[in-house]
Amino acid sequence: MRFIDREEVARRLTYPRCIPIVRDAMIAFSKGETIQHLRSILTLSPGRLFGIMPGALGTDVPFGAKLISVFHGNAALGRQSHQGVVVLFDPLTGEPVCVVHAGELTAIRTAAASAVATDALARPDAARLAILGSGEQAGTHIQAIAQVRKLESIRIWGRSPARAAALAERTEAACPVLPAASVEEAVADADIVCTVTSSAEPILQGRCLKPGTHVNVVGSSHAGPVEVDNDLVVRSRFIADSREGVLLQGAEFLRAKQAGLIGDDHLVGEIGQVLAGTIPGRQSQDQITVYKSLGHVVQDLATAWALYTQPDEQRINP
Structure with a gap:
């Protein structure tokens, strides 16, 4: 073997x-x-x-x-x-x-999956990336997203400012990579946002995003901890890696559903369906799109x- x-x-x-x-x-x-x-x-x-x-x-x-x-x-x-x-x-x-x-x-395939979703759902001219989190997935997502969009800037926020600054300093990229003092600062001008934290409560509020942003929600892999608030879930065109998985284990979706703000039909489909052309992805330049990644075998x-x-x-x- x-x-x-x-x-x-x-x-x-x-x-x-x-x-x-x-x-x-x-x-x-x-x-x-x-x-x-x-x-x-x-x-x-x-x-x-x-x-x-x-x-x-x-x-x-x-x-x-x-x-x-x-x-x-x-x-x-x-x-x-x-x-x-x-x-x-x-x-x-x-x-x-x-x-x-x-x-x-x-570490590699998770970031690659977010890159696949970004390529399918983000605006073609998306060039400003925000990374929320400063761990291993933060670094791999920077590398992967750079494969599918020509990035002009990267902002990194983390609950540890020192770790976020250290990641920004050691990241090799073809564009400026800077730490952000707050989530709001990191995402204010972002076209693409990746949440890659272990936070138990929302770190990203929907009101902080500009129209047309694409968000990869990656950090929570089971029902319980959430990274984004109900407002973002409700406002977005919500795409899953696995419909069954998100309906049973997608924490952000389940929290908005339990609050009575959405039903199962708010989950419009799977990224594989978008890639195959059986359902549309982004429908307008101003639409906020979300890809919920649980990871799949x-x-x-x-x-x-x-x-x-x-x-x-x-x-x-x-």
């Missing part, structure tokens, strides 16, 4: 390669071509989760599972918040053939299989 460690994942799974893999996986998912159950999440204690995500890329094709822990306190220790493995099985014999470092894979399996089937000595390139 082969093991692909963190360093190999980081070296070989480039964003130009990962983005189209994730795009194709989400189209297949929304077409019903993949097989998966809703993931199971155990809350071990506040800020400490364990998830099990089984799935298959179709019939007679690669299948496997992701076992992942999410420990939000790890960031302060200099460790990845997501720790675990993706186990791949041979589609012909059923044998386990590969184990992939899930922390690094998750088909993204993990598709990217892990690409790593497994490509020899180590050959860097994965587009």
Whole structure:
């Protein structure tokens, strides 16, 4: 059995390669071509989760599972918040053939999924990016979004001003990268906003966004903690990675629904449907669009299989 460690994942799974893999996986998912159950999440204690995500890329094709822990306190220790493995099985014999470092894979494919959504939903001229959060996903989202839009500026806000400033200083980009003193300052002129925090209560208010903004809501992966307020959910054209997942585990959507402000029909569809052209994405220049990312095992399996089937000595390139 082969093991692909963190360093190999980081070296070989480039964003130009990962983005189209994730795009194709989400189209297949929304077409019903993949097989998966809703993931199971155990809350071990506040800020400490364990998830099990089984799935298959179709019939007679690669299948496997992701076992992942999410420990939000790890960031302060200099460790990845997501720790675990993706186990791949041979589609012909059923044998386990590969184990992939899930922390690094998750970091890259999550940002790649947001880039896919941004490319589909943000205005073509979107050029100003705001990142809310200063952890690992903040850095990966900057790299991924830069693949789909020509950025003119990047603003970073974090609950720790020192960490936000440090991330801005070490980020290599083709445009200015500056820390912001507040969420309002970060998003005031933003065309694209990515929320990548572990906040339990909303950090982003809908009133702070200008018309036409696209928002990737990424940080909360289960029912409970929320990153954006009800106003933003209500005002937006709301797109999910998985309709079933968001209706059961999408915290921001569920909070607005429980307040009686929206119904299930406010969730207009999945990003895979937008990509396949079966539902429209952005409908006007002034519309606020939201992509709610919970993360999906088909993204993990598709990217892990690409790593497994490509020899180590050959860097994965587009």
